[in-house]
Amino acid sequence: MRLRKTASKRRYDRITINLASMIDVSFLLLFYFLVASMLGEEEKRLSTGLQTQGANSASAAGDFQTQVIEVRMIDNQPAYKVGERVCRDRACLAGALEPLPKAQGAFVKVYDTVGVGFAVAAVQIARDAGFEQVTYVPAK
Amino acid sequence: MKFNRKKRQHSNTDVVITSLLDINFLLIMFFLMTAHFQQESHALLNLPKEKGEDKAPPDEAGLVINISDTGDVIVSNKTVAMDELRTLVRKQLDRIKDASHGTENVPPLKLLIRADRDGTTSDLNRVVSMMREMGVGTMCIATEVPQ
Numbered sequence: 001m002r003l004r005k006t007a008s009k010r011r012y013d014r015i016t017i018n019l020a021s022m023i024d025v026s027f028l029l030l031f032y033f034l035v036a037s038m039l040g041e042e043e044k045r046l047s048t049g050l051q052t053q054g055a056n057s058a059s060a061a062g063d064f065q066t067q068v069i070e071v072r073m074i075d076n077q078p079a080y081k082v083g084e085r086v087c088r089d090r091a092c093l094a095g096a097l098e099p100l101p102k103a104q105g106a107f108v109k110v111y112d113t114v115g116v117g118f119a120v121a122a123v124q125i126a127r128d129a130g131f132e133q134v135t136y137v138p139a140k
Numbered sequence: 141m142k143f144n145r146k147k148r149q150h151s152n153t154d155v156v157i158t159s160l161l162d163i164n165f166l167l168i169m170f171f172l173m174t175a176h177f178q179q180e181s182h183a184l185l186n187l188p189k190e191k192g193e194d195k196a197p198p199d200e201a202g203l204v205i206n207i208s209d210t211g212d213v214i215v216s217n218k219t220v221a222m223d224e225l226r227t228l229v230r231k232q233l234d235r236i237k238d239a240s241h242g243t244e245n246v247p248p249l250k251l252l253i254r255a256d257r258d259g260t261t262s263d264l265n266r267v268v269s270m271m272r273e274m275g276v277g278t279m280c281i282a283t284e285v286p287q
Contacts, residue, residue, distance in 0.1 A: 115257065119264070
């Protein structure tokens with residue numbers, strides 16, 4: 001009687017797959033995306049209101065008035081104007097806003113000829129001073 | 141001559157890297173997905189250097205408007221004229237209105253304006269004035285956290 005060979009004696013052909021290159025490529029890809037995503041600057045946002053036409057204006061007569069910060073060129077230099085006070089830098093503007101009532105919020109009235117960075121700084125300073133509602137108003 | 145034939149014993153040190161490869165591919169897929177969505181709507185600009193608001197990470201903006209230092213208005217990687225911008229905003233507003241299924245509580249359009257800090261406010265004011273006319277009530281101004 002000729003018996004079949006047991007399973008342990010059967011030859012199994014080994015199929016080998018060389019994964020070394022694939023692992024190298026996958027690590028390179030991972031490294032690339034890690035670096036690419038870290039190169040972007042961190043972005044934040046400043047939320048402001050827009051005074052839509054026809055909406056109730058906060059400058060209507062009332063017990064408290066909305067504070068108005070004008071951002072414009074004065075003597076050919078960009079400046080902030082709060083009431084009669086003129087400020088050229090952030091510290092001065094922050095000091096001018098500090099004692100003002102914050103309940104009704106602030107309007108940042110921006111004229112056309114100043115830089116964007118200078119105008120956005122006014123919004124940031126108003127927010128830091130404690131004004132919850134800051135409205136961006138393009139001046140005509 | 142009897143040569144000393146010592147059978148060298150090779151110690152088998154198996155390193156199982158299956159889990160490492162799984163994690164590796166998961167990370168690659170994650171970065172592939174997140175990197176793709178970010179680049180499409182954000183143009184390369186020098187944003188105003190302000191710290192922004194310390195709130196929780198904001199939701200994805202409904203419409204991102206980029207304004208370069210030369211006054212170009214860029215939406216979804218394309219420079220658009222003011223008329224085209226008006227049409228785009230109108231479409232977004234109509235889409236939101238349709239999505240609210242005729243209810244009174246229509247969510248506001250999430251508008252993000254990314255303006256180059258070296259540009260003049262005339263371009264920004266033009267865009268903002270248009271938004272006001274169309275009834276957009278709030279907007280966010282993108283800033284770059286100073287380092």
